Amino acid sequence: MDQLVTGEAVALEVRPAQFPSRALAVVLDLLVALFAWFVVLMLLFATLTSVDEAAAAAISVGTFLLIPIGAPIAVETLSRGRSLGKLALGLRVVRDDGGPIGFRHALVRGLLGMVEVLMTFGVVACIASLVSARGRRLGDVFAGTLVVRERVPDGHVRPTPPPPPWLMGRYSGLDLSAVPDGLWLEVRQYLTRLGQLDPAVGHAMAQRLATEVVARTGARVEGVPAPQFLAAVLYERQSREAARAQAAALASARAQGTAAGGPYVPPEPAPAPAAPAPAAPAPVPPVVPVPPAAPAGPAAPHAPAGPGGPAGPAAPADGGRPGGGFAPPV
Template sequence: MSGLVTGEAVALGVQTAKLPTRALAVVVDLVVFWSVYLAVLVGLAVATVGLDEAAAAAVAVAAYVLVLVGVPVAVETLSRGRSPGKLLFGLRVVRDDGGPVRFRQALVRGAVGVFELQASMGVVACVASLVSARGRRLGDVFAGTLVVRERVPVRAAAGRSLPAPPPWLAGHFEGVDLSAVPNGLWLAVRQYLSRTGQLDPAAAWSTGVRLADDLVARSGAPVPQGVHPAAFLAAALAERQSRERAKAGGAPGTGRPSHAVPQGGSPSAAPPPPPSPAHAAAPPGPSAPPATGAPGTAGTAPGAAGAAEAPRATGFAPPA
């Protein structure tokens, strides 16, 4: 299981594709693209009857590069990771962070695939997939991509749904520059939000605070007072997904996925850490309304005299 969700907020079922299924998809792709290439060669042979041998060879090489490299790259880019074979077997290529592949990733995969799939008859790709923990071939490693399965049972996909941010926090990240946040951090946030209901409450709180600290440090986004780290991360992820949809040519979203349902219930289901003598009040849940006060201030009440812990600069106070 890969734990991936696309940048358009579409759950992919988080299952990596196995070698037999990928091999069948590659065979279908090669049959389709080589059929097109042979048809183009026949047309070029008729059109270049009057050319000398060197010119005919140059045209044949250009046709090979265009059809067997350019066409697969264009198809994978425009279809967001679905070649004919992958579409037939329910597979899709995504980035390591779960987002849709772009031209750069498709070009690297196509260029490496000429040697990995065609020149070596697929032997190099099979060996690399067997060695890789996630079944990736060399083209995936160099491009930073992963092939996942899309067709999974609805129950399995629903179990990995992401929580929607509270309505009052949905537009908090509008205008915030998120370009400095690395893809690895977004992937960690997705995995955390999809598994919050399976974690121990104290572990879920501490992990959420750590991820929120990293996000604030890289984006400079202020933290509303009293907000739960899971709600803060869900709002940031929803804004990022909305921008991904806008970049892909779709209509910009509302800043939060409308179909997502958090694991185990509503967004307020994520439990705060248990109270301790060092804290007079437990941290608020994800759905608590923002308290009045300046952003970035602590959201916990002062503890007992001499026992309270100083809050972090991000506004989240860790459990004792």
């Protein structure tokens, strides 16, 4: 871990890029630049058929100066120190005081890079990087720049102090799109180092940063101290970025569900099986009471035989008709 001293005498902890990562970033940048130079050169020779040797040599030199040398300078200037190779490896070129580089820094690095990287096949740049304590090559020494790592482990990132509760949500309707990333970086570095700064230096930095933020956002800060205002505005920006990230994650999940055949719909629980209806009871036949058998009575006495013949059938007990059927009168 190294330290950079800003113009306000504030020490910033940074991690200078090591030689292997810097070398790999340079190789990636050179491969992209040479490929673009080759493509542009072939297109020019294909369109310009009637070109003599002198014109062809002039075109080759011009495209070489424009693409492999001029293009990296333009890219580092516009991206504030992040070329394609550095972006892929998480590196960035900054000034000696930790600020973003400008066109002058990128121009000096590019011109000296043509000598120590292209003309000497990287030998001079390798020796200078290995000898330097911060791994700087000659272009960085003369331009006053340093290549640092932007991606650091979570343990080295210090959280910013939250704003007081009475300021949370006060700037929710503020337009923060006009505040550049460099100013946000300065605000965050100031808030994380607030307890380590000299009171006078910290007050001056807070006033300057708050003035710049107010000039770009039009916020009203009457009665709000500068450090608390910066903490509230930075908290609002972080909250919006977290909300955008969450919305993007939900949109990506929905897109993946649609691509797979439709959005995910949780299955409905299966209905419980209906209880079987009770079976109808079998009809019970009615019970017919059986009358008890009559007890056998004493036998009736036989009537005596009449004079005309044998005795006829016995008369019924109830004195009615004879039990043998109809008898004609005599």
